[in-house]
Amino acid sequence: MRKSFTSALAVTGLLAIVSLTASGCSVVDELAHHKKSSEFADAASLEADGDLEVAWLPRDSSGIRVVQSTQADDAAVAVVSEGSLPSAMCIEVPRQSAPPYVIDDTVDVYGVSSVFACGEWTVAETPTGWLGWTPNHPDEKAQSPAS
The missing domain is CATH 1.20.5 (Single alpha-helices involved in coiled-coils or other helix-helix interfaces)
Structure with a gap:
């Protein structure tokens, strides 16, 4: 027994x-x-079902991958897109920050010298679209037209 x-x-x-x-x-x-990962088919899905505001996101974005903190505002977002970033919000600046999380198959941001400051987000071009992260460096944020 x-x-x-x-x-x-x-x-x-x-x-x-x-x-x-x-x-x-x-x-x-x-x-x-203390992080969570999620995927969205397109920008509309992220806006409807995500809990993260990504104002710089091109409308044609697809294959959206998100990694974000469960305790803070830290996040990284990778998108497949041929679209451009909104010029009213984003400006090219020297890179001073890096993503808080790694998203595979994007870009090594340490090899990138210039990025786009889009308010509280910094965005780097990747071979297939964009990789954005928040928070960014205060100097990057200060240069953004959206600040």
Whole structure:
């Protein structure tokens, strides 16, 4: 009897571990690293279902990937887009900041010398679109037409 109870307990523990692992890294990221990741098909989906305001986002944006803090305003957003950034909001400036989170398959911002200051966001061009992050450096923000 004791052996079957121990076996059942071991199986239950194993199932719990597998369930947590199968639910993805997002649970671990949210609890341990205080960040969450999400994806949106296009700009309209992000505006409707996201909890982040990304005013610089080109209208043709697709394949939107977001990584953001669960405790602060820190965020990084990668988009696929052929569109340009809004000139009334963004201006090209020397890069003084870097994303708080890495989003794979974008651009190594440390190799980029100029970026666009778009209010509280800094945005770098990538081979397939744009990578934006907030917060940015105060000097970048001060140069933006949107500040």
